Amino acid sequence: MPAANTVVGVSPEEQLPAGATTQEDTELRYLLLAAQREGARYMSGQLRALNLTPAQAEIILVLAQREPLTLAELGRLIVCESNSPSRIVDTLVKRGMVSRTPGQVDRRVVYLGLTEQGQELVPKLQEIDAAVDAAAAFRLSSDEKQVMIRGLRRMLDGTVSGAALATRFHG
Amino acid sequence: MPAANTVVGVSPEEQLPAGATTQEDTELRYLLLAAQREGARYMSGQLRALNLTPAQAEIILVLAQREPLTLAELGRLIVCESNSPSRIVDTLVKRGMVSRTPGQVDRRVVYLGLTEQGQELVPKLQEIDAAVDAAAAFRLSSDEKQVMIRGLRRMLDGTVSGAALATRFHG
DNA sequence: TGCTCATTAATGTCACGTCAGCAATGAGCG
DNA sequence: CGCTCATTGCTGACGTGACATTAATGAGCA
Structure with a gap:
């Protein structure tokens, strides 16, 4: 179970060196x-x-x-x-x-x-x-929705919110 | 300029008959x-x-x-x-x-x-x-980011927030 | 000028979301 | 039993976010 202050699947210890960030990520x-x-x-x-x-x-x-x-x-x-x-x-x-x-x-x-x-x-x-x-x-097209859902699920993997939704929609 | 209470590009008058909704949309x-x-x-x-x-x-x-x-x-x-x-x-x-x-x-x-x-x-x-x-x-892969960005921009087309971000990142 | 209307900023109200701290209770273990 | 610790739910403090309202000012027009 991840700590409360975990983002999007990244525990504080394993943060990336914030190098490869583009403006698109911010957007x-x-x-x-x-x-x-x-x-x-x-x-x-x-x-x-x-x-x-x-x-x-x-x-x-x-x-x-x-x-x-x-x-x-x-x-x-x-x-x-x-x-x-x-x-x-x-x-x-x-x-x-x-x-x-x-x-x-x-x-x-x-x-x-x-x-x-x-x-x-x-x-x-x-x-x-x-x-x-x-x-x-x-x-949104069906494909777009699929991509977004999969991407967001992956982003939320290991978080409390992610777990909540997994249980709720697939538990 | 859309009214304040506009979602995601849909003014209240042109709402869809909520028929084709799946649980995936909710998720x-x-x-x-x-x-x-x-x-x-x-x-x-x-x-x-x-x-x-x-x-x-x-x-x-x-x-x-x-x-x-x-x-x-x-x-x-x-x-x-x-x-x-x-x-x-x-x-x-x-x-x-x-x-x-x-x-x-x-x-x-x-x-x-x-x-x-x-x-x-x-x-x-x-x-x-x-x-x-x-x-x-x-x-997220580069492709996924692209799809998500494009999709979200489209969802927000015609909203105040969407306009704000368009100006901010592409104005 | 005098009137009306739009724009700008401030403010009051309500409901959250987050965090920290607390009391009550239960469980494990000697 | 008695101690310690974890869990459950509650509460206060703080900072938003949404909305409505208001005061001050400016702009347009007769």
Whole structure:
């Protein structure tokens, strides 16, 4: 398991001598940043009607697929809030979408699940997800998507986020 | 100029019927998020010794290349803080790295530049940038980078972030 | 000139993401 | 049992990022 402060698969000790870097690499980094920002902005817009944020939606959708989960387990499945996503879950509990049940055996843990109100949101969220997917990827060919997915997976190999997504989409 | 809430090149009116979406599209979105997060985390780590954040470093590097800039111009060149990045600049001014000069002709504007102390940081920041570039991209082949760059540019075509990066890297 | 409208920058509000630190609990081991 | 250590979840501090609103200024036009 890599340390928290690991990038993209490179532990601090094995960093490359930063020699072979071109401006394109920098542009690629900022393009990734920009794509993520614009995507998030759009997603936010779509979710505004439901009064949900992208992070909250991610949690609800993961719970819909894999509840019950402890807070730590959930943290290992989502990209957001790498540690324990207590606070985001907190808001969802306050709004009555997520339930928190103290563990019987291990009384440190809390089991999370969707309330009825939370479950009712799921179809809408899936719909929005699909719309955002379509908006984000419709300009890419199938081949391009494949290359990007493979490349990004490789970049993320050995990171916490990478592990989370591997479990989530292929675990 | 597209409206602020435009994604990835799709204005709200011309959205696709979200039909042809696969799980891969969703994975791609989350991979983009994860790559950006891990990259930012790493960058943060590298910058910690300088007591700077990635957003602050971006601003210093842009100013190094194109000062003087008004706040609005700067906002159009960076990916962060789409509106006027008053507050981030504020901290940099307080720490003595950026200077703010009221405009003589148009007294609404403020001209931003690097102080001597700010300029001294630039080489170090460029070094860090190169290191992060290397760490992020060294697992990708040249071809893969090309495909990703082209694809991302296309995704961002017509967005504010896309315009910012186009100006910055090819303007 | 006087009016209206656009632009620029600043600010308040909200929700995160990161980090560090903490309390409670559980597990391993003598 | 008693000690130590790891894990789980919570919380405070800090710095964004998004959005809306506002104040000041400039530009266009009758």
